[in-house]
Amino acid sequence: MGTSLLLIGKPHSSKTVFLSQFYSKLLKNKGKLKLYKPVDDLSPISGAKEALASGDEPQTTPSEKSVKFYLPIQVAEKQVDLKCPEYGGEQVSNIVENRELNKEWTSSIKESDNWILFIRLNNVNKPLDISDVTFSVQHQKSPKETISETEYKISDQSFFIELLQILLHAKGTDYHKLNDKPKLTIALTCWDEMNTEEKPYDVLKSKLPLLLNFLESNWEESCLNIVGLSAQGFSLTLPENKEKYQIEGPEEFGYLVLPDGTQTDDITELIEQALL
Ligand SMILES: Nc1nc2c(ncn2[C@@H]2O[C@H](COP(=O)(O)OP(=O)(O)OP(=O)(O)O)[C@@H](O)[C@H]2O)c(=O)[nH]1
Ligand SMILES: [Mg+2]
Structure with a gap:
């Protein structure tokens, strides 16, 4: 059975690291999901896998890259041939900027009933609060410039809402009803950067309340x-962290924070839950 998973995320939201770590954990055979046969083509993640094994951060996926990564997965009694896209996150930024979907995106949206949206909260901009703006000589000199800088920039919160509306429109969902298809998982990525004990739902509510409102x-x-996801576990910029990856292997790291706040090392559960 072929199942398409649509992984959606802006640049640097951990898509490539997740795919590589997901595959490494599948190979380890300790998680809920397993491979039922070897993967034919590892080229979509081979660069990232090599980088991580040496304790380096993977390179940004080029904007024009768009390939599919096929994974033959055993979910309980079922065999599922999973198809995950690996692409440059710039494509997602362009969808909202140009209000346009290319043929490939349109068909991926139509064929997938399982969407996972990656949001790296640490990279999300804070909405402009006029009370935070300190009046300066620069404001006095060029008021027009200051207005144009802030006026036309869509907030990240609005970005995600716009994006989902564009995707839902392409999917042809009935907006009079609550969606049961596609199923949507919000993965708050690079969770380790948040330094929080809160549940993912509460973090999303405090950081992006309007988006949560839209979703609900x-x-x-x-x-x-x-859910919360730290596919890498920690930043690889510190030499001691790089060493951990080199000595123990990337597959030993990374975790998922479930909706009830519990943490699990089995990041394959993210996909298992999306497929349930
Ligand atoms: N601290 C931390 N850093 C992470 C994590 N996952 C990814 N990173 C880092 O964040 C950066 C972006 O990760 P990628 O996986 O390349 O992000 P991407 O979504 O594929 O980005 P594009 O290819 O540009 O679309 C890299 O420098 C990673 O090393 C994580 O769980 N925690
Ligand atoms: Mg990438």
Whole structure:
């Protein structure tokens, strides 16, 4: 059975690291999901896998790159041939900027009933609060410039809402009803950067309340899942962290924070939950 998973994320949201770590954990055979046969083509993640094995951060995926990574997965009694896209996150930024989907995106959206949206909260911009702006001589000199800088920039919160609306429109969902298809998982990525003990739902509520509101007004509760994900486990910029990767192997790291706040090393559960 072929199942398409649509992994959606802006640049640097951990898509490539996740795919590489997901594959490494599948190979380890300790998680809920397993491979039922070897993967034919590892080229979509081979660069990232090599980099991580040496304790280096993977390179940004080029904007024009768009390939599919096929994984033959055993989910309980079922065999699922999973198809995950690996692409440069710039494509997602361009969708909102140009309000346009190319043929490939349109068909990926149509064929997938399992969407996972990666949001790296640490990279999300804070909405402009006029009370935070300190009046300066620069404001006095060029008021027009200051307005144009802030006026036309869409906030990250609005970005995600716009994006989902564009995707839902292409999917042809009925906006009078709550969505049960596609099932949506929000993965708050690079969770380690947040330094929080809170549940993913509460973190999303405090950081992006409008987005949460949009999600809850448009999805059936049972078809909306909010989790935390640290596919890498920690930053690889520190030499001691690089060493951990070189000595123990990348597959030993990375974790998922489930909706109830519990942490598990088995990041394959992210995909298992999306497929349930
Ligand atoms: N601290 C931390 N850093 C991470 C994590 N996952 C990824 N990173 C780092 O974040 C950066 C971006 O990760 P990628 O996986 O390349 O992100 P991407 O979504 O594939 O980005 P594009 O290819 O540009 O679309 C890299 O420098 C990673 O090493 C994580 O869980 N924690
Ligand atoms: Mg990438």
